[in-house]
Amino acid sequence: MGEIRRHGKEAAKKRDCNRWKPRGCAESREKSNLRSTRYIWKTIILGQVLSMFICGTAVTSQYLAEKYQVNTPMLQSFINYSLLLLVYTTMLAFRTGSGSLWQILKQKWWKYIFLGLADVEANYVMVKAYQYTTLTSVQLLDCFGIPVLMALSWFILRARYRLIHFLAVAICLLGVGTMVGADILSGREDGEGSDVVIGDVLVLLGASLYAISNVCEEYIVKNLSRVEFLGMVGLFGTIISGLQLAIVEHRELMRIQWNWKVALLFTAFALCMFGLYSFMPVVIKVTSATSVNLGILTSDLYSLFFGLFLFLYKFSALYIVSFVVIIVGFIMYCSTPTRTAEPTALPQPSSTGLDNAALKLEESDSETPAVTVQFTRGETVVVSTD
Template identity: 30%
Template sequence: MSITGMLSPEARRQLTNAAYGQVISLLLVITSVFTRYLNDANASLPTFQTLFLYGGLTVTYLVYHVVAKRPRVDLPWWYWAILGLVDVEGNYCVVLAFRGLSNFAVMGLVVHMTIPFVTILSFLFLRRKYLPVHIIGCILAIAGCTLIFLATTQDGDYPDQVKSNLYALLGSLGYAVSNLLNEYAVKKGGIDANIECLGMIGIWGLVISIIQFYCLEYDQFKAVDWDGATIGYTFGYVLTMYVFYTVVSVFLRVTEALMFNLSMLTSDLYAALLIRWIFGNIVPTLYWPAWGLEVVGIVLYSLREPIQLRRDDPNWWLNKVWNAIALRLGLPIKMPVDSPALYIDTPTKKDSYVEQLA
């Protein structure tokens, strides 16, 4: 009997999830390596690098979705346009972060600010209620990111480090918005929603990338010496990113958030060691305490799922702010839009609704 045959179904599932996670980690590290090689060859063109990625997503996922006449997600065209835009700009900022003289080993930690950004945006727009453990996890992740900023200044061997960290921070914000929009779309359907979402990211990302490329990078593109090595690095980056998008889409359907977030952390560890080995970047002393803070923070964050509240009232968070003020001033409390009355002022109903606000 094989080793896997001796394991319980749950153990085999977790082993499969762990394998998926490590594949994702390695894909992230490989994209970093290809980006570094392109930067060293003076061929770092952030929009151009991702243009072919979006083209690949379009000709596979979108074409399949249309030809197979699969069910569509009921979302307007501008929703997909915004999703494509923030995804393009998130990738653009992260690739920009690898330009210049900076220590690439530390920038993966900065990108983990995606989690606090997602938490804030989900609270505001997806009406999620977060528990104290989530808040503590976010605080620790922010502390780790802050420690990295304090550890890297514009002095010494890496004069562009602060600028690179800021680009990575902007990229993490773009990824947070993209993840939020992606999640909202996918939750409206099954696997067909995943396929359509990847296809729509592809077509809108392709259109936006073509426009941005001609506006910002066309002159740089003509100046690049496109030899075999440079073309190979570009192809390697595009292929790795395409596989990454595909694997992540599958991975998030078969596993929980904890395994995914831990996979992102192991990619940082691989990146720090590999980039030191290949490129000779010195890992700062404060890298490991910062990494430890983010490990603890993300593990705490992932232990419990946030509570999904009803989304009947699109202005629920504004109403909640108003109600908090109204309670202190003795003013009537505003009800959600699906309630039979807009305002309540009787003690019994007020006490009942105040409990829901907590």
């Protein structure tokens, strides 16, 4: 009798396994695929929002330069850092405990001076490069920041890439090459520049500084807080850019013929740059610095589309091709998550606002664990964390 009961229990195990496991696995795969698709679309949309902010800064800067002969990149940066100081550094000033402004300055002031210097000079030398080299060289050499960023992420953030990630980056860079070719065919090439070598070196330097800033940003927003990053960049960025503004651009400031249109363009630039700085940490928290830099490669194309009406650029079908190629490479990169060699997360302080929004975006796209089936004393137990 006991033998019959034992065989009956084993048969029940097999029936329950056949009934539960395929269904659970299928449902898990469907949910995983759905969340993966949602994550890719969300990443694309967030990346294009950043591209639109960058487009806004580029168009307003170019309009100031061409229509009103205003070339003041440091003044424009100073306004942005001042806004960050006013909003985020003030938020830090009202905090208490280990996340307060005083505690951060006391423990990490020299690190944020380095970060602020890298960020300020990246913005400055990249704009300065246009005075020496061509638009084509800037567009091509600016991509140098992506392999630098990946290398820094490998050593600092312990990111581990797969073959598909390198292929995706190569496809994105192919899209940039297509865009440059379209620029040449449509006549947007600016000539040889006054000193191509100096300009090219400035672009490479600016791309490397951007990579350093982005890696630091990813580490801070994922392990500390978004407000701390923006508050410290705002504080030291305002100090550094203010000093540099007084030294290198005081003559340009005296030449500005102020009117309501110039003021409106400065305001539009400041709002776009402030939106870019405020929103980028949210996107980096959900994705990564490398993913963000691949996504914003389309910003030049948005600037072109505005330039068709504002600056009378010539249109080429290659621009559409380059946009599609960049998006395809971007999707390939996002389709496979990178791995981390070892955990580097630190205890996170409580945060509010967009910090929590980014955390919810990140958690909603986490991988759904598969349904597993366990057997205990002849009874079927379905274990799922959904």
